[in-house]
Amino acid sequence: MDQFASPNGQAPLGNGGSPSPRHIIRLGRMTKIGLPIIAVLGIGYGITALRNAQQHIQRESMLEEERLRRNAQLMDAYGDKTSLDDMQRAFEQYRKN
Numbered sequence: 255m256d257q258f259a260s261p262n263g264q265a266p267l268g269n270g271g272s273p274s275p276r277h278i279i280r281l282g283r284m285t286k287i288g289l290p291i292i293a294v295l296g297i298g299y300g301i302t303a304l305r306n307a308q309q310h311i312q313r314e315s316m317l318e319e320e321r322l323r324r325n326a327q328l329m330d331a332y333g334d335k336t337s338l339d340d341m342q343r344a345f346e347q348y349r350k351n
Contacts, residue, residue: 327347328344
């Protein structure tokens with residue numbers, strides 16, 4: 255048991271010791287390369303997500319404009335609905351759309 259005891263009476267240190275300077279240098283190189291790569295990937299993802307969101311908004315806006323245009327056409331076709339002719343024109347217009 256004396257072979258594992260430390261001279262100052264504290265718990266013995268592990269066998270591994272501290273990491274070698276070479277290992278620290280490799281980690282530094284990995285960090286220098288990896289961090290910019292991760293940043294570029296993150297920026298690319300952000301740009302793609304923003305572009306997709308803008309395209310979605312534009313597509314929804316175009317669909318809304320088309321819907322409003324068709325609704326206006328139908329309202330014009332219905333007229334004031336006071337005569338049978340107005341109702342027949344409205345029915346024909348509705349069947350076209």
